[in-house]
Amino acid sequence: MPHIPTDSDVYEVFAQSGHGTALNHVGSIVSPRPDAAWHLAKETYGRRDDLVKLWVVRRTDMIVSSADDRGLLAAKTRMPYRQPGFPTARRRDRSASPPAVAAPREGRDSGLTERRDDAREPGLTDLWLALADDLFVLGNRLGEHIVDYIDLEEALAVGSIGQEALAHAGTILVLCGFDQPAADARFFDRAQAQWQVSRVVERLTDWPSLVAGGLVIAAAVAVLAEQTAEAAQTAGAEQTAGAEPGAAWLPAITAIRDEQLVHLDHWRRWARALAAWPETRTEFARAYAEVTERAGDMFGARPQSPAQGVPAGAAPAGPALAVTLHERLAALVGENGGPGSRLPDGPGTRTWGVGGSALADSLSRGRTVRDEYAPGVFS
Amino acid sequence: MNADQLGDEVTDQLNGRFTDRLADVVAGVSDPEIDVGLRDLGVLRSVSLTDGRIRVHLTPTRISCPAVGEIARRVRSALAEAAPGYGIEIVWERGAWQPAAVTVAGRDALSRGGYRVAGTASSCPYCGSEDVEQAGRFGGAVCKVPYDCRGCGSTFDVIGTAGCTAMLPTPEPVRGGSR
Numbered sequence: 001m002p003h004i005p006t007d008s009d010v011y012e013v014f015a016q017s018g019h020g021t022a023l024n025h026v027g028s029i030v031s032p033r034p035d036a037a038w039h040l041a042k043e044t045y046g047r048r049d050d051l052v053k054l055w056v057v058r059r060t061d062m063i064v065s066s067a068d069d070r071g072l073l074a075a076k077t078r079m080p081y082r083q084p085g086f087p088t089a090r091r092r093d094r095s096a097s098p099p100a101v102a103a104p105r106e107g108r109d110s111g112l113t114e115r116r117d118d119a120r121e122p123g124l125t126d127l128w129l130a131l132a133d134d135l136f137v138l139g140n141r142l143g144e145h146i147v148d149y150i151d152l153e154e155a156l157a158v159g160s161i162g163q164e165a166l167a168h169a170g171t172i173l174v175l176c177g178f179d180q181p182a183a184d185a186r187f188f189d190r191a192q193a194q195w196q197v198s199r200v201v202e203r204l205t206d207w208p209s210l211v212a213g214g215l216v217i218a219a220a221v222a223v224l225a226e227q228t229a230e231a232a233q234t235a236g237a238e239q240t241a242g243a244e245p246g247a248a249w250l251p252a253i254t255a256i257r258d259e260q261l262v263h264l265d266h267w268r269r270w271a272r273a274l275a276a277w278p279e280t281r282t283e284f285a286r287a288y289a290e291v292t293e294r295a296g297d298m299f300g301a302r303p304q305s306p307a308q309g310v311p312a313g314a315a316p317a318g319p320a321l322a323v324t325l326h327e328r329l330a331a332l333v334g335e336n337g338g339p340g341s342r343l344p345d346g347p348g349t350r351t352w353g354v355g356g357s358a359l360a361d362s363l364s365r366g367r368t369v370r371d372e373y374a375p376g377v378f379s
Numbered sequence: 380m381n382a383d384q385l386g387d388e389v390t391d392q393l394n395g396r397f398t399d400r401l402a403d404v405v406a407g408v409s410d411p412e413i414d415v416g417l418r419d420l421g422v423l424r425s426v427s428l429t430d431g432r433i434r435v436h437l438t439p440t441r442i443s444c445p446a447v448g449e450i451a452r453r454v455r456s457a458l459a460e461a462a463p464g465y466g467i468e469i470v471w472e473r474g475a476w477q478p479a480a481v482t483v484a485g486r487d488a489l490s491r492g493g494y495r496v497a498g499t500a501s502s503c504p505y506c507g508s509e510d511v512e513q514a515g516r517f518g519g520a521v522c523k524v525p526y527d528c529r530g531c532g533s534t535f536d537v538i539g540t541a542g543c544t545a546m547l548p549t550p551e552p553v554r555g556g557s558r
Contacts, residue, residue: 153525157517160443164521167443171473255442255474258542259521266517 002069005059011037012062015045016053023053034058122303124228124245125176127325130301130350131224132169133197134217136187137355139165140362141204142214161214161263168221168256175249188366193353196301199294202356208274208287215267216291218260219332220298223325225257264332275339285339292333296344299325302352322347394428397462402426404461405435411449415488421480422450424472432466433458438475440538441522447471478539478546489538495526497539501548503528504535511548 009030016023026045031037038056046054065073142162146155173183204213232245232253245253274284299322326347333341405426406418417423417437424436435454439447451469458467478497481489486496490504502509508530518525523536524547537547 153515153517156519160517160520163445164441164443171442174473251472251474252442253474254542255540258540259442262516262521262541 002063002065002072004063008058008060010059011041011056012059013041013045014053014055014057015041015051017049017051019052023055028059029056122301124224124231126301126303127224127299128172128228129176129304130196130198131217131221131298132172133195134201135165135169135172135221137197137201137204137359137362138210138214138217139163139169140365141210141358145207145210157266161266164259164263165217168259171252171256175245175252188363188370192355192359192363195355195359196304196350196352197355197359198297198350199354200291200298201358202354203287203291203294204358206287208280208284209291211267211270211274211284212288212291215264215271216295216298216329216333218264218267220295220329222257222260222264223328223332224299225253225260226328227321227325228253229257268335271339288339289342293342293344295329295333296326296346296348297350298329298347300347300349302350319347398426398428401428401433401458401462404457405454408450408453408457411446411453413489413492413494415485415492417450417454419482419485419488421476421478421482421485424475428465431464432468433462434468434470436470436472438472440476441520441540442473443520444522476540478543481538493533493535494523495535495537495548497524497537497543498546503530503533505533506531513547 009032010028011031011034012028013026014023015026029037029040029044031040034056037058038054041056042051042054045051139162142158142165146159146162169187170183173186178186198217200213200216203209228245229250232247232249271284271288274280275288323346330341330343333343402418402423402425405423406416408417409415410417410420410422413420420440422437422440424438426436427434435458437447437450437454439450454469455467458465478499481496486499489496493504495501495504501511503511503526506528508528510529511526512529514525514527514534516524518536521541523538526535526537526548527533528535539546
């Protein structure tokens with residue numbers, strides 16, 4: 001505990017020896033009286049150097065800490081990531097930890113193994129959950145590119161789009177009936193084999209493909225949001241059962257649509273620019289072709305089981321809806337004024353466990369951050 | 380009217396007054412980024428009280444607002460101080476925020492912070508000039524649109540939603556950016 005010392009004839013001496021230096025504690029002396037203490041201090045510590053200031057204080061007039069006060073002296077808001085050594089320590093930790101692997105740690109997927117429900121047609125919620133998977137990976141990938149810009153506005157826009165991709169993915173889960181722990185578990189505790197991302201995701205490995213992938217995913221989310229808003233309006237004020245699209249979905253789903261349309265606009269501008277510059281034209285054309293030819297499965301989600309928090313008995317989407325959505329996507333993607341799209345003529349279906357290193361890296365990164373940050377950072 | 384009915388009515392009125400007071404407490408909580416109260420910013424939707432539990436409905440200005448955690452923390456601590464012992468539940472209504480929900484006092488506060496609200500005066504918040512020009516579609520976030528003032532050379536943001544381009548000072552949005 002901090003205390004007042006009892007040795008009343010001891011004085012602490014503080015001296016400043018030049019104008020550029022600070023007033024420092026230089027030592028202690030023993031003296032019977034305060035005035036004698038000052039003179040003794042001057043003789044002891046000011047004999048060879050000129051002093052600017054000399055302060056002497058009786059030790060019993062001070063409040064001093066003890067050796068066991070380390071806990072009390074610890075800063076209350078000392079955040080690990082704000083310490084100067086943090087980036088170095090993090091780099092060291094990362095290089096020491098094993099490389100990104102798709103397989104989750106033991107016990108990660110408890111309760112999430114039941115996943116297939118092929119007996120029914122996919123509903124709108126199935127399509128949304130699959131797009132939420134895509135948005136999650138896109139948001140993670142974009143986050144890694146924020147620092148790559150020489151232009152502040154571009155970094156801000158990409159940061160904002162990445163942040164919104166993640167928030168939209170989370171909001172979709174909330175709309176589908178997930179609470180926060182269930183949403184966290186779905187994103188961070190699921191093995192890669194249980195993800196149902198589009199094949200576009202495995203190509204999200206460099207900047208040109210992120211532009212192409214961002215464009216296609218934004219267009220797909222906008223198309224599905226428009227379709228869902230129509231369905232929700234038809235459902236009317238009567239509240240539909242469970243987590244199926246109803247009037248309650250409307251505010252969030254129209255906000256998601258509007259924000260994704262802004263993103264789409266942004267990616268179109270990038271696509272036009274990359275396609276126009278001689279230095280980037282060839283690389284972008286290849287990335288754009290490879291991304292769009294994989295984008296036939298945007299609305300090809302397979303049904304997921306109630307074990308993941310999704311109520312069964314969702315309204316069947318069926319092949320007819322997939323065809324309609326696919327046509328709308330093709331129209332929206334075709335408007336970009338860049339290179340020609342290779343989107344397939346008809347919709348395809350998704351499979352489990354694709355996504356390659358783009359998904360594996362996103363999962364591993366998210367888990368590392370969640371596991372290794374100090375407790376409380378994510379509370 | 381018998382004594383019971385009278386008692387119920389008095390209880391209802393007291394509850395109503397108490398809820399109003401709680402709503403004022405939440406309204407007094409300020410936004411973490413701009414010094415403006417939550418009601419003036421249009422973020423506070425409603426406050427209700429059932430069975431000793433306070434339920435606060437809030438709406439973020441955009442879905443991915445990173446300040447929701449801090450706002451919720453501030454609301455909780457303000458309510459815990461004003462009404463100790465009550466349970467507190469915070470409900471986020473995503474996508475419900477509209478620029479029209481910003482009050483007159485809110486517009487003044489935002490203007491002092493260098494912001495304009497979509498659908499209001501299209502003048503520069505610093506010098507009042509109406510000679511302003513949209514400088515892109517994104518500010519720091521999708522709910523902010525950057526503007527340049529040609530009167531005083533300042534830049535400012537117009538706060539709206541992604542879907543409110545028709546309410547922006549220049550009716551024709553700059554397609555594909557300004558450069």
